[in-house]
Amino acid sequence: MIKKSEWTAAYDELSAAGRRELGEPPSEEELLAYERGELSEAEAARVRKLLVYYPELVRALEPFPFPYEGKPGDAGYLSDEEQEQDWASLRARLGELVAPTSGRAKASRDVQRTSEPVAVWLRRWRISAAAAAALAVLFAGLLVRTQRDIRQLQQELREPRYNVEHRLLLPDGQRGGTLEQPPIPLPSEADYLLLIPALINNPRFPDYRLDIVDLGTKPPRVIWTATGLRRRSDDTFEIWVPRSFLKPGEYRLVVYGLDGGRQETLATYTVRLSS
Amino acid sequence: MSDEDQNSRFRLLYETYYRSAVGYVVGLGFTREEARDLAQEAFMRVFRAMSTFRGGGPEAEWAFVRTTVRNVVLNEIRSRSRRGRTVSLETFPVEPDLLPKDPWTDGPPATPETDLVAEQEAARRKQWLREAIAELPESFRGALLLRLGGLTYQQIAKAMGITVDAVKARLREAKKRLRERLGEEPTGLDWPAAPGEDDDDQEE
Numbered sequence: 001m002i003k004k005s006e007w008t009a010a011y012d013e014l015s016a017a018g019r020r021e022l023g024e025p026p027s028e029e030e031l032l033a034y035e036r037g038e039l040s041e042a043e044a045a046r047v048r049k050l051l052v053y054y055p056e057l058v059r060a061l062e063p064f065p066f067p068y069e070g071k072p073g074d075a076g077y078l079s080d081e082e083q084e085q086d087w088a089s090l091r092a093r094l095g096e097l098v099a100p101t102s103g104r105a106k107a108s109r110d111v112q113r114t115s116e117p118v119a120v121w122l123r124r125w126r127i128s129a130a131a132a133a134a135l136a137v138l139f140a141g142l143l144v145r146t147q148r149d150i151r152q153l154q155q156e157l158r159e160p161r162y163n164v165e166h167r168l169l170l171p172d173g174q175r176g177g178t179l180e181q182p183p184i185p186l187p188s189e190a191d192y193l194l195l196i197p198a199l200i201n202n203p204r205f206p207d208y209r210l211d212i213v214d215l216g217t218k219p220p221r222v223i224w225t226a227t228g229l230r231r232r233s234d235d236t237f238e239i240w241v242p243r244s245f246l247k248p249g250e251y252r253l254v255v256y257g258l259d260g261g262r263q264e265t266l267a268t269y270t271v272r273l274s275s
Numbered sequence: 276m277s278d279e280d281q282n283s284r285f286r287l288l289y290e291t292y293y294r295s296a297v298g299y300v301v302g303l304g305f306t307r308e309e310a311r312d313l314a315q316e317a318f319m320r321v322f323r324a325m326s327t328f329r330g331g332g333p334e335a336e337w338a339f340v341r342t343t344v345r346n347v348v349l350n351e352i353r354s355r356s357r358r359g360r361t362v363s364l365e366t367f368p369v370e371p372d373l374l375p376k377d378p379w380t381d382g383p384p385a386t387p388e389t390d391l392v393a394e395q396e397a398a399r400r401k402q403w404l405r406e407a408i409a410e411l412p413e414s415f416r417g418a419l420l421l422r423l424g425g426l427t428y429q430q431i432a433k434a435m436g437i438t439v440d441a442v443k444a445r446l447r448e449a450k451k452r453l454r455e456r457l458g459e460e461p462t463g464l465d466w467p468a469a470p471g472e473d474d475d476d477q478e479e
Contacts, residue, residue: 001462001463002400002404002457002459002461002462002463002464003463004463006397006400006401006404006463007404007423007463007464009401009404009405010401010404010405010408010423011420011423011424013401013405014405014408014409014420015420015424018420019356024353024356025352025353025356027353028346028349028350028353031349035433044436048417048434048435048436049417051421051434051435052416052417052420052421052434053420054352054356055420055421055424055425055426055430055434056303056304056352056356056424057349057352057353058421058426058430058431058433058434059302059303059304059425059426059430060303060345060348060349060352061345061433062299062302062303062430064295064296064299064341064344064345065295065298065299065302066292066295066337066341067295068294068295068297068298068299070294070298074298075301075307076297076298076299076300076301076302076307076310077294077298078293078294078297078311082311083293083294086293086311086314086315087286087289087293089315090289090315090318090319093315093319094319094322172436173432173436173437173438173441174438260332260334261332261334261335261338262334262338
């Protein structure tokens with residue numbers, strides 16, 4: 001009989017050794033990119049290796065319960081009194097920024113605000129202006145690049161089609177077998193590829209989006225996105241992709257379900273195009 | 276948005292989502308007090324970002340709050356990892372010790388005279404088990420360590436990028452190899468049932 005304390009001791013020591021060997025846990029950005037399937041295979045493998053020794057990070061990626069259905073007595077349940085206490089504490093931590101919304105309080109806050117040193121406001125304004133300028137440049141660049149990509153894609157779609165190859169794509173992790181699955185090979189000699197991603201046991205959404213992520217760039221980059229996809233009665237989509245649009249390498253198709261402002265990743269499909 | 280509007284909206288967000296945030300953080304293994312502190316930290320960030328947040332309806336607001344809370348929690352977990360602290364493993368899926376007496380001597384609990392021998396034996400057993408786990412191939416060891424870390428099959432599947440069935444298969448293989456290596460049944464852990472049998476663990 002192996003005792004709980006023996007499992008615990010073995011786990012603690014192996015876990016500590018793993019952390020020492022592999023180093024820092026993955027960053028929030030890496031984790032969220034991993035969850036969305038946006039990391040290259042090498043980066044995803046590194047995150048997977050680290051997560052073995054940081055299981056608490058995996059738990060933190062769990063869905064968020066809303067509405068909270070705890071009952072009085074549950075560890076996570078807050079009474080109305082506690083919620084009010086926390087609100088008071090939060091207000092204290094935020095200082096005067098969150099004031100009662102009465103006119104008197106607002107006037108008091110305005111007086112305080114105008115008395116703050118001008119230098120502080122000036123510095124904030126400069127930081128905000130610099131950030132806004134940087135964002136404007138970034139979005140302008142993205143817009144130009146997207147328009148160029150769209151023009152290229154539209155032009156290629158107008159061209160005569162020859163040698164069309166179609167591929168049914170089963171989602172990553174659902175192609176059978178127990179070990180990690182290799183990317184789905186795509187025929188490199190085709191002029192056009194008709195990709196048919198299949199969904200398995202996924203709920204229906206009013207709308208769908210598909211992204212193609214280039215896993216060869218660092219960080220992986222979305223090179224094509226399409227919304228308004230039609231889910232066919234056999235739970236598949238059809239995506240036409242000009243072969244010349246894809247350089248040899250690995251790509252990941254990500255299908256999202258869209259419902260109002262909500263977006264859910266339904267499946268990913270890792271493919272490889274050889275030269 | 277005026278300050279007054281912003282305050283009203285923040286209060287509404289707090290009323291709507293704060294309980295969920297605390298429940299989520301407690302569910303990750305933090306204490307109630309830690310959870311309340313982290314949820315407050317997240318809502319402070321929410322408030323500070325509200326002036327730049329243009330909204331988009333309740334769904335967008337909910338996503339905004341949820342992302343902020345998750346980031347605060349991930350950040351806290353990473354900080355604790357660097358400091359060598361971990362979140363308590365309250366969900367550790369190990370069967371409770373059932374033996375009321377010393378399992379090796381089959382006698383009464385150790386007395387001061389037997390302490391040294393018992394300690395040496397306990398240390399030897401721990402090393403024996405640790406080495407057996409360490410010698411497992413990486414994919415089986417990873418699944419087992421995540422299970423020992425308190426994760427469900429679903430969570431392990433997500434962490435390893437494989438299916439739940441593949442997780443169970445790896446755990447069964449890990450059990451088989453441990454049995455061969457240890458020369459005894461690796462009891463005391465909630466292993467997945469063989470294919471076709473019902474899992475006692477109804478988590479999936």
